[in-house]
Amino acid sequence: MGKKVKKESETPCKETFEALPVVGKTPATVVLLLSSPEEDILIKACEAIHTFAEKGDESKVSLLGLGALEPLCQLITHNNKLVRRNAFMALGIMATNGDVKSALNKIDVTPLIIDKLSLEDDTVIHEFATLCLASLSVDFVCKVQIFDNNGLPPLIKLLSSPDPDVKKNSLEIIFNLVQDYQSRLAVHELGGIPPLLELLHSDFPVIQHLTLKTLQNITTDKDTRNAFREQHGFEKLIDILNNTDFSDLHAEALQVVANCLSDSESVQLIHKDGGLTRLMDFLLTPNMPEIQSNAVKCISRVAKSSENRKVLHEHNVEKVLVELLSVADIGVKTSACQAVAAMSFHLSSKDLEFIRVSGGIPAVVQGLSSESLALRQAATQALSNLTYNNKHSAFAVFEAGGHEILVQQLNGSCPRMVANAAATLGNMARHEIICCSILSHGAIPALVEPLKSTDTQVLVNTTQCLTVLACDTEARAELQRAGGLQPLVSLLQSYHKEVLSNTCFAVHVYACEESAAVEMCKHGALEILQEINQSVNRKSSYSELAMISLLNCNLSVKYSLTGHLASTDVIVDGFYDAGKSLCTWNSDLTCTTKNTDNFTFIHTHEDSAKDVNTHWMY
Incomplete structure (x- = not known):
């Protein structure tokens, strides 16, 4: 007889093992368990x-x-809510480490986190999801x-x-985002002003401070300031300033x-x-x-405001500002100087x-x-003011x-300071001593x-200052010796109206020296001015004045182009009338003109602007 074999059950047993507790002895083991199909695990x-991550940065880097x-x-998108919650808690804590943050920036996780902010009602998930984004949002790409991904709403x-x-x-996160212009606009458009104002009454100082810093950024935009004012934000700020209990917020x-005070309202x-x-x-x-x-x-x-100035004067604001100009703190001194600068154009002569x-x-x-530097x-x-x-x-x-100090600052690297120094020196140089x-x-x-600068205000103030300083022959010759005529002529090609006007006037002033006029012509000043004076948009009384001043060094060319001479033009050593002509200056400072009879004259300018040699060509 064969051995008796136990008959197999036709249906599988419905009983299962009880859940086994999982204890990972090492971090590596626990990380491997993150790939388990079991939700409890x-x-x-x-x-x-x-x-483990809460223990410190070393633990966070180890997990990374x-x-x-x-x-x-x-796992932050897992179907099981508890899995999602714990995954967010782990991810949020890890993200506070710099190395982990850098690694997360390379993973496209931001849209997944934002999606959970919109859909979840779990406060714990909100806490750690926002903690993660707060760490990441320092980075421009993440912002x-x-x-x-519509994270602001x-x-x-x-x-x-x-x-x-x-x-x-x-x-x-919002504070980090509003460093950029588009986010500043979006905050008030999305109704962010009322909840921000509400946070000013928070029991937590860190929230109050962050709120004020955020408001400081978004109120740099005029439309946002309007919305802020409509929500009575200005009055709430004054309430804070009047409350000594909020002195840490002042x-x-x-x-x-x-x-806010940038607006008259x-x-x-x-x-x-x-x-x-x-x-x-x-x-x-104090x-x-x-x-x-x-x-x-x-x-x-x-x-x-003139009305406000009257009130400020009654409070002796001028005296207070002068006192603040002499305090030890650099920040206070800087603000006091800025206030004097801002108020100079508005204060009465008595106040000044x-x-x-x-x-x-x-x-x-x-x-x-x-x-x-500030x-x-x-x-x-x-x-300057x-x-x-x-x-x-x-x-x-x-x-x-x-x-003396302002002259030294003309060689500085800060365009704003160079422009202000040139303006101040120009203002002062109007007085002969x-x-x-x-x-x-x-x-x-x-x-x-500074004549070679690309900053418009530097060029405007520098050309103006040079014109004022050209008070005598020696001063005008000094610019020529310093190599300043070439960059001055180059500025004639500027399309900025004020730069061009100032440059033309400077050319006019310095052209009264024959040697300077000749050198400016060598650098192409006459051709550029001819082109300017033929332009409807660029021509001005200054460009015409500069042109005449340069022509005064060659009266034959001046008469050929303009058809007349002034009573102050003195002809020396001969003069010729080329008739109506088109004059083109050559690189060797000869001027070729063609008259109506198609005769060509080449006028050469040698030792003196008044000593003219004429060569006839047929």
């Missing part, structure tokens, strides 16, 4: 990675090296991805989340107020609830330089006189020697030795390099 593996990122990025919505961590993370609140609101008086109080706040600096910015914008008599101008001149820029701007059509201010700068001293410090050679 995935939940525990993600939880273990989150716990073990390849934990890619499976975690896949573009967030914007392009859900982030703005999350500003009203009941969870403070979600609010804080979402706000941080510096940042003042920065937002300064932006907000300036009118400053009178409500004693806002202007409060600003003046901040100016006098040992609070940041608050003082921001308050000065506000005052300078308020002072653009007070600033001068009170020692304000020497204090500004001292700022020219500061190591701070202070030097502000000081040169203040002096103070000396504009103001003889007393010009002499005050001169007596303080400011002209000061002009002579400026020239003695080498101003004209120092202006040659």
